[in-house]
Amino acid sequence: MKTRIREAFQRFGEKWADNAPEILVGIGLFIIFLLIGILLRRLVVRRLFRKVHDRLPVVFAGRLVMLIMVLIGFVSFLNAVGLAGTARGLLAGAGVTALVLGFAFKDIGENLLSGVFLAFGRPFKIGDLIQVDSFMGNVQMLNLRNTQIRTFDGRDVFLPNSMLIKNPLTNYTKDGLMRHDFLIGLDYGTDVVEAERIILDIMNEQNDIEKREHLRPFIVIEEFAASTINLRIYFWINTLDMLTSFTILKYRVMLAVMNRLIAKGIKLPSDIVEFKMYEEERRLPISVLVDNLEIPNPPNTKRGSQPPSPDQKG
Structure with missing residues (x-):
């Protein structure tokens, strides 16, 4: 030929x-x-x-x-x-080239056929948030050879259509619903039931959060950590009615929860760190506050002994 x-x-x-x-x-x-x-x-x-x-x-x-x-x-x-x-x-030669366009153009033919499957199989539509391997973004266009997505940091990524066929594809917005969650740690002396009520009240005040019966926000105790009782808050959003980005909405919800809990006197402690010094006569490089009285550089006490009280200072 x-x-x-x-x-x-x-x-x-x-x-x-x-x-x-x-x-x-x-x-x-x-x-x-x-x-x-x-x-x-x-x-x-x-x-x-x-x-x-x-x-x-x-x-x-x-x-x-x-x-x-x-x-x-x-x-x-x-x-x-x-x-x-x-x-x-x-x-x-059309019968052969229509399938793989020859060995020299195997990838082009493969991507073309993959594009046909994607177009009429419709695992996603324009605007959907998808993830393939480490690439995540909103679908902009399906071309004959590749699919264009835009990542959250504004990059336009062109993925070969065959890559979307061969690898698992996650569509986060196919039905318009997407679940988010975040973690918050409470002090062990906190009334957990009261804290959950406060958090749910805040979630129900947010207009962009779904509140239908099977999509209401809910809270679970994830773990009893060393310093905190960790609660994970789950909530659903409707991506078809979103007026702002997911990241901004999550930030706004987390900020509202933190401010309300602090205003209600609920403590959100950081991790407790234990210092050990094996030189007993060496003073600790810290100051201790006891009953609003500062004890600078208290001496390292032996096992079983007590630190000096405010009355003993001086």
Whole structure:
């Protein structure tokens, strides 16, 4: 087939001046098919939009129709200018190239077929938040070869379509619902039931948080840590009605919870750290506050002994 195509181009090059009318006809045919492709793409997009309210497969189908018409126009051009052997060679190999476009273009053919599966399988739509491997972002466009997503830090990432087919794909917003959570640590002397009531009151005051029966915020005790009782707060948001970003909403909720708990006198302690000094006569490099009286650099006491009281100071 390669030899036949090469010989056809050589013969065409030797008498291209004599074939000027055929060249003009071929160019005209190519332009006609190009215009037909544009019209068909618009028609397909318009008709599909009436039945499928998802922009992603509609746009992909329109591009696929345009690609097919361009290929037909190119073959018609070759046939019109006297390169019928070349056209027949291309058509003879179409069955193979349609699948993998030859071994040299295996990745291109693979991504094209993957794009077809993604467009009509519809695991996501434009605007959905998806994650593939370590890449996470909102879908911007599905092209013939790749899928464009925008990450939270504003980067546009183009993922090969085959990558989305071969790897697990997580869609966080397919049904419009997404769950968030955060952790908060309470002092061991805290009334946990009262703290939970305060937190839930705050969550119910947030307009962007779902409050339907099966989507209400809830709290669980995650662990009894060394210094705190750790509570994890779960809440759902509707991404279709979001007026702000997930990160800003989570920050606003966490800030409101922290401020309300502090205002109610509930302590949020940090981790307790134990210092050990094995030189008994060496003074500790700290100051101790006992009943609002500062004891600077108290001596290190032996095991079983007590630190000096405020009355004994001086």
